[in-house]
Amino acid sequence: MKSTHFKWLKLSVLLFMVAGITGMVASLGVSVANWNIESLSFTRFRPLHTFFALMAEMTGVIGIVAILLQKCSFRRSGYLNIWMFTGMTFFIVLSSILIFAGNFSGREYFSWDPRLSFLPAGALISTIFLLFKHYAVFYRLSPEGFWLLGLGLLFTLGGLLESHFWLIPGIGNNIVKDLTVQWHGIDTFVAGLNASIYGGSIYFLQSTPKPLRKKWLYVIAVFSLLFTFGHHHYMSPQPHYLKILAFLASMVAMVSFIRHLRAFLKLKVKVNRKMDWSTLMLRSVEVWTIVSVASGVLFAIPQINFYIHGTYFVVIHAMGSMIGVNLLLIFLVGFFIHGKISPARERRIKFSVWTVNVALTGLWFVLGIAGFIKGLGRLHSNYWVFTQEMKPVLYFFPVLGGILTTAIIHLGAEIFIFQRRSIVNEKPKEAMLLTSDIPAKMKELT
């Protein structure tokens, strides 16, 4: 029974590794002019890449809940967990085969056959059911973590369902209604995942139960979460009121940015070689969170959005958030629940975390320059001209993607190696779940 709970996290780590590889192949399709290998074409690998990335995050958050449940000895959830895991694995394997074979939904991000969507929806519903069934324990451990995890999972489920509304007659055959609903679904799904991964990781990373914050902060968070999607549509013929609401919601997100920045500056971080692996990972998460929120707010300013909308800026913004924040948090939990880390292994982990940071920074420059060229080029020239101008810059895309993928594969492999020293069978110690001093916690656990 115990292994099923960890299998979710292992599946998530594996999917992140595969997402890296498929992303790298897709980036070759972007950069190499004569990329004519049909079986490795961009049209196959881009949907595969986004599919694996989304599934990695979804299984990661389910894995975090499963481990928390197991640690609290809710053994009865084990059977449901096995069914969920089997269903999701079947869904992921079958969908990847179908996508590779050319059977797409043809939709952005939700590229799998929609007839299979009942499986991820079922896994989410079961996870939400188990989480709320044991709310008392989760809430006592961390009110803030429970709110983020619970609401995040509900919004993820909502976003998933909403992304299938196009199948309803009257929505799918209306181009503007369909796009508006579709992007609201995508935004809610991703925002829900971000919130739940962050909320779930709180249980592993904090020393004291975090109380609920002030009411106005929740109002701002929910308002932003519900309406920022509209900034994707500044240029589409959606209702004008949604554009105004989107602009307000995105500017309100500035509060979140300032709070993150203030919290980070208060830490007075000094980056040095002696920094232990867990602190390095946590600080990296904090930096990429600030970068993601700041770029999100900036890109939502209509005068800036005018230039960056539909360019590679959007790609790197998503990569920064998915890899720099979500992947590192899930991997951190993965390392955290497994055994002792030797100094040699710690050096290797630190090297790979630094590599992830450097590669992501490099990608910000490369895709940022490509974004500028496209953003300005489409105003003054045509597609063929600015595509030629972007070419030299985009050669760096697969190179940096390869470096990033290698580092992700290494970090993932280290988690698989640690699995041998699993401590999951130990008697549940609630206090252990809330320890911020990771090295001290590792010492205690081993």
Add this chain to the structure above:
Amino acid sequence: MFKTSSKRIVFPVLIYSLVSFAIILTSGNSKSFTLSTVEETGLQVYQKKNCMTCHSMYGLGGHIGPDLTNVASRNDEQYVKNTILFGRGKMPSFDLGEEELRQLLDFLRRIDESTIYPVKSSNDIFGELKNEGSR
């Protein structure tokens, strides 16, 4: 304390449901945005061939190929047909029948009628409609 937390979960979920409902009710209400049966089949061809992996509409979608919002009015029809059937640059050729091709082109024409993208003037930061009445 838990009561406060549960309220903070229940209310956002209720508001979320209301917002989703409002979006469905209020967006794309102009008849010009509703596809005819032929155009809808064209949309299905667009999805079946996974065009949005490389192309975008209103800037939403893939980044490799050109945006297709106004491809119908900015190019000669024969040019668009040839590009689909025989490929161009990185775009592969697509084996579409006469009927499918016509449906796809009808769909692209309908998209073209909805708006102008990319907008060339930074005065139009909230986009530019081809037909103001359709807002």
